[in-house]
Amino acid sequence: MSTARNFRTGLLLLIALGVGALMLGCRTTSAEAVHVVEVGAGEFTFSAPQTIEAGRVTLRLTNYGQELHHAQLIRLNDGVSYDQFATALMEEGEAAVPAMATLVGGVGAVSGHGSADVMVDLIPGTYVIACFVPSGDGQPHFAKGMMAPLLVTGQAMLSSLPESSGTFTMADFAFDMPDSLPAGPATYRVVNAGEQPHELNLLKLAPGKTLADAQAWEAAPSGPPPYQAVGGINGISPGGEGYMHLNLPPGDYIAICNIPDPASGQAHSHLGMIKAFTVR
Ligand SMILES: [Cu+2]
Known part of the structure; x- marks a missing residue:
């Protein structure tokens, strides 16, 4: 040789x-x-495990349907049953949440055939996975069947904080986050520093479209939306935080919170919680 x-x-x-x-x-x-918990969404049902072990999990939402769906993760207060919460939610809508439960994130809205991940440290308890996205008839998806109990068993695990590439802060009513993010895999911490629940959902604008185009379409939808919903983190109660795993291709994006303000009835996006950013 x-x-x-x-x-x-x-x-x-x-x-x-x-x-x-x-x-x-x-x-x-x-x-x-970490363990991946797969949640499937379609019109109008979730497929998800009914019981999982406490600890850190990646919650992955895959949308097999046509409409937008999210997987809002809710932890019921100790002593509140799934049936009690489901009844209150049907009667009062999201106004029922603060007295009975905590919003602990979950995966933001994903367009049909899309998938997105968040990371959650689950402590034992009774949780609910629900979709608050409304259909064209104005009815939220949970009222059509998109609500499921999730029992978290075992011991609360003390784990070190995950590594993240940065912290995004949600306040009443603004996002504090960079104007530009790097493309590719990254984990970000999202903190709710406000007095209302907030979410940080992500929309990827179609080429050449702007935040104004997205707002115009939201005000008067006609034809396909000028964006794809690509996840982000769903509602977090005041004082809470969560982590989202992103793997965004380059492009123009919007961060948006669609949670309504109880006083005005307006979505937080109309009060300032909408922000354009670039991925490159
Ligand atoms: Cu908000």
Whole structure:
């Protein structure tokens, strides 16, 4: 064997070892090392596990339907049953939430055939997965069947804080986050520093479309929307926080909160919680 050939064999071996190490590395990144809980959404039902172990999970929402769907994760106060909460929600809508439960995030709205991830530290208790997105008839999806109980069992785990590339803050009524984010995988911490629940949903604008186009379409929808809903984090009660795993391709985006202000009845997006940003 010539020296050149030996060198090439050695190089190939090194490359193979390197690729192997990279693959092992990928498997243990923060996004994948935790248990993935798959939630499927369609018109008008969720498919999700009914019981899971406490601890840190990646909650992955995949939309198999046509309409927008989100997976709002709600933890019921101790002593509140799923049936009690479901009845109150049907009667009072989201006004029923503060007295009975805490909004603990979940996956923001995703367009049909899309999928998005958030990360949640689940403590034991009774949770609800619900979709508050309204259909064309004005009825929220939970009233059509998109509401499911989730029992979290076992012990609360004390785990170290996840690594994140930055913290985004939600206030009454604004987002504090960068104007530009890097493309590709990243985890961001999202904190609710306001006195109302907030969410940070993400819309990817169609090429050439602007925030004004999105607002005009929202005010008077006609034809397909000028954006794709690509997830983000769903409602978080005041003082709470969550983590979202993003893997955004380059483009123009909007962060938006659609939660209504009880006083005015207006969506928070109309009070300032809408922000354009770029991914490059
Ligand atoms: Cu809000």
